[in-house]
Amino acid sequence: MGKLNVVRTLKCLAIAYLLEAAVLYFFFGVTIWAMVTGVATAPLTDSALALLVGGAAVWLTFAARAITKHKRWARSAGLFWQLIQLTIAFGTLEANVIAGTLIALGSLAVLITLFQKDIVAATLENRS
Numbered sequence: 001m002g003k004l005n006v007v008r009t010l011k012c013l014a015i016a017y018l019l020e021a022a023v024l025y026f027f028f029g030v031t032i033w034a035m036v037t038g039v040a041t042a043p044l045t046d047s048a049l050a051l052l053v054g055g056a057a058v059w060l061t062f063a064a065r066a067i068t069k070h071k072r073w074a075r076s077a078g079l080f081w082q083l084i085q086l087t088i089a090f091g092t093l094e095a096n097v098i099a100g101t102l103i104a105l106g107s108l109a110v111l112i113t114l115f116q117k118d119i120v121a122a123t124l125e126n127r128s
Contacts, residue, residue, distance in 0.1 A: 003118075004116055004119070006118050006119065010068050010070070010122065013067050013078065013110065013113060013119075014065070015064075016106070016109075017060050017061075017063050017064035017067065017078060018060070018061065018064045020060055020085070021056075021058075021060035021061045021064065024053050024056050024060065025054075025057045028050055031049055031050040032050055034046065056081075059077065060081060063077040063078060067123070070122050070123050071123065075120070082107040082108075082110050082111045085103055085106070085107040086103075089101075089104035
């Protein structure tokens with residue numbers, strides 16, 4: 001197995017984070033649109049959901065930028081978000097096996113990459 005290109009791998013992780021954030025931005029927009037057009041039947045719940053989803057999208061956007069700058073916290077943020085996505089994937093498996101499997105596989109791929117020795121070494125704060 002060849003040596004891992006750390007810079008390219010960190011950029012790929014950033015792209016994965018940004019794709020996940022894009023999905024969250026989309027659902028944030030859908031939730032806001034439903035509230036504005038009157039489709040939403042529980043405005044308080046939808047407001048909380050919009051705040052949660054929008055906050056997660058912004059957080060992942062910052063994490064994507066930070067992972068390319070070799071920040072340790074961005075790896076931790078990615079780990080946390082992938083675990084959240086795995087939880088979503090297991091819930092989705094009941095409704096749609098293919099969608100749940102795709103979500104789980106994407107999360108597992110990011111998790112495995114986050115724990116590669118070279119990536120862990122590259123994202124240590126005290127690296128020289």
